[in-house]
Amino acid sequence: MRKAASVASLASVIKAGDMSKKPAPGAIRSKQTRLSPDERRKDFVRKATEFFADEGFGGGTRELARRLGVTQPLLYRYFPSKDDLIKEVYRNVYLKPLEGGWEKRLTDRSRPVRERLGEFYETYTDAILNRTWLRIFLFSGLKGHDIHRDYVGVVRDQILTRVIKECRAEAGLPTQAKPTAAELETAWVFHSGIIYYGIRRYIYEWPVLGDKNLMIANALDVYLAGINKAYAELSRAKPSRATPSTRSRVAALR
Amino acid sequence: MRKAASVASLASVIKAGDMSKKPAPGAIRSKQTRLSPDERRKDFVRKATEFFADEGFGGGTRELARRLGVTQPLLYRYFPSKDDLIKEVYRNVYLKPLEGGWEKRLTDRSRPVRERLGEFYETYTDAILNRTWLRIFLFSGLKGHDIHRDYVGVVRDQILTRVIKECRAEAGLPTQAKPTAAELETAWVFHSGIIYYGIRRYIYEWPVLGDKNLMIANALDVYLAGINKAYAELSRAKPSRATPSTRSRVAALR
DNA sequence: GCTAGAATTTATCGAAAGATAAATAGACCG
């Protein structure tokens, strides 16, 4: 209890230091704790994001309050329930990587597709491959919350579909309406392989290849080489319909 | 309470049905609850595995007992604490996919590498790509428990290292002692892409490509095409040492 | 400086958690 109080003071001093208005007129205040409702609410969401990333959504509200340097009932002045706080955390986490809007640059056909893909994955992974984002993502996925499903849907529709379409265009194939199930699956294997790099690095904390962008470049080279080879065989065998007996794996990419 | 009791009876009837010894001499017993210590213990571990897979390790011991059709304190007759039960669940889950020893067949060079890899991943994924195994794997990974780290280490040393070595052999390259960091990373991207297929299918419950082995075949084709292309460029540029300025991405696979 | 209002704390509730001790009841043996 005593320790918590001292932490509270310390936190408030730090907070006061970078607050724009009211820069603590006198010397270092040891009791300055009050924040404006807006600041306090933001602080709750920010610290709760870190906290739930560490502990999972089963983490206690008292421990969370301790991290903020306040008492536990204060939470309920700002959020009706713990679940409402969690929803706010979701919004904070899931919306951030999408607001860049980088996926639109994928379709800029004035540049080679390899370059576009590389640039996209470098910036996208800058936003999501970190301990906090990945853990919140995994915890919410295991809970089966709607927002996680929505997000994965966005990845499929806004990112993977575009990636496939651009690869087809590059290979001289018709950029038909929808990718086939097998095309999508192969793109998923590539994409999630990259996500999993982050999981191994920031969650399992394994000594991975330090250069993230090199990993992306290698993965992309492998993916594009494989896809293009399949597309090449596909267009070669295109005129003659594949016989059922020789329905090869690459043919399945159609 | 009343309901729990009826569930208990039902469970015991079913249990009695497939018990080898003592096949319930009389008619269907409605109060037959007692199991031998060995059977009861196994039942605890089995049901706890399912339970923790569903609820996470934060799931309550009362709810677990309810699933067994017994009361909660009985757990402590068989396990000193909940943590000990969890450790037993770990053993049950993590050891199963390894006891097949399929990874050794990866090195059987009398057969083409493509065939060996396909067969291995088909049987390996038969063992681990299911809701229970994947959820326990993810939960324990987020908890950072030792056994998870150990398992990932086994995957790297027993599986990926072998995969890389066999691919190098196929490409006519020296199967040197250790794979490079970039080689390992590329293999990880491929491998975890396959795992993630299971996660999307059995945890996020997305409508994935139904034919698992087709997914594996496609992923393998892409991986091998990409890797072999890189290896080909590598051996072509081998005699002359790569200049620093043109140190390409594939060169990094060395 | 005083006061009003709001941010924060203190005190506390009921439910559910893991765990223990004592009582009960089913099964085996003579």
Next chain:
DNA sequence: CGGTCTATTTATCTTTCGATAAATTCTAGC
């Protein structure tokens, strides 16, 4: 059939959880 052993249950303790109500302390505005 009766007795003993033990698997199982009943009862209960202590914490910790999310949540609420009332008291308190800080701060802004006159």
